Amino acid sequence: METRTALVTGAAQGLGQEFAVALAARGYRVAGLDLAPQPETAAKILDYVELVGDVTDETQIGEGLERLIDRFGTLHVVVNNAGIYPAKPFEETTADDWRRIMRVNLEAPFLVTRAALPYLKAAGWGRIVNIASAAVFSAPPTMVPYIASKAGLIGFTRALAGALAPYGITANAIAPGTVDGGLRTPEPPDLVSTLLYVVDEGSDFLTGQTLNVSGGSTYL
Numbered sequence: 001m002e003t004r005t006a007l008v009t010g011a012a013q014g015l016g017q018e019f020a021v022a023l024a025a026r027g028y029r030v031a032g033l034d035l036a037p038q039p040e041t042a043a044k045i046l047d048y049v050e051l052v053g054d055v056t057d058e059t060q061i062g063e064g065l066e067r068l069i070d071r072f073g074t075l076h077v078v079v080n081n082a083g084i085y086p087a088k089p090f091e092e093t094t095a096d097d098w099r100r101i102m103r104v105n106l107e108a109p110f111l112v113t114r115a116a117l118p119y120l121k122a123a124g125w126g127r128i129v130n131i132a133s134a135a136v137f138s139a140p141p142t143m144v145p146y147i148a149s150k151a152g153l154i155g156f157t158r159a160l161a162g163a164l165a166p167y168g169i170t171a172n173a174i175a176p177g178t179v180d181g182g183l184r185t186p187e188p189p190d191l192v193s194t195l196l197y198v199v200d201e202g203s204d205f206l207t208g209q210t211l212n213v214s215g216g217s218t219y220l
């Protein structure tokens with residue numbers, strides 16, 4: 001099998017770093033795109049391509065992808081993981097708060113996916129994985145724009161699946177949860193195993209789905 005290449009957004013820390021490291025351990029060549037430098041991630045991955053840029057900025061996305069292609073030549077997997085989740089009472093939520101959350105959590109996955117698509121089409125095989133949230137199903141009242149953005153991301157994923165199917169590219173979402181109303185957050189391995197399942201060579205028929213990984217705290 002050809003060595004696969006993956007781009008993970010928001011790879012400097014948290015889940016993005018875990019996803020990048022897990023994909024590298026599976027033999028993928030990995031690049032990360034984050035606002036922040038990614039020394040910790042780079043230290044854990046041989047031949048890591050560290051792209052510092054903003055996922056809401058089309059120019060920076062394009063430049064990042066060009067660097068990735070210069071280095072690896074191909075792109076197969078995009079993990080749209082970068083996200084922000086500020087909590088605020090609804091009545092204090094400003095239009096700027098709403099727009100900022102929508103831009104990072106919903107518009108950016110669209111921009112990154114659209115910019116990456118020509119490379120995935122050229123490869124003839126691909127996986128788009130959007131990191132949503134199980135909070136969409138529990139809907140905490142202090143996270144109205146966040147819930148709306150992640151619900152939008154799930155809708156984006158479903159529609160994208162049909163649009164990309166002719167090219168052999170799947171699109172799925174993973175919805176991490178917090179268990180028992182936040183008493184326990186999911187451990188990275190709980191989510192990494194789901195990511196590896198979604199991107200697996202044998203998952204060609206899995207598309208348009210949202211995999212809710214929330215330890216039984218919420219159901220679709």
Ligand SMILES: NC(=O)c1ccc[n+]([C@@H]2O[C@H](COP(=O)([O-])OP(=O)(O)OC[C@H]3O[C@@H](n4cnc5c(N)ncnc54)[C@H](O)[C@@H]3O)[C@@H](O)[C@H]2O)c1
Nearest residue numbers: 010012013014015016034035054055081082083131133176
């Ligand atoms: N941690 C959880 O329990 C949990 C639960 C449900 C969903 N999620 C989702 O998983 C994803 C990752 O969560 P996390 O907790 O690891 O987040 P985190 O805050 O630890 O890391 C997010 C990363 O994204 C980067 N980032 C933010 N805005 C960016 C931008 N505009 N351009 C480029 N990079 C940007 C940050 O620099 C950071 O490195 C998010 O989409 C989040 O909504 C997380």
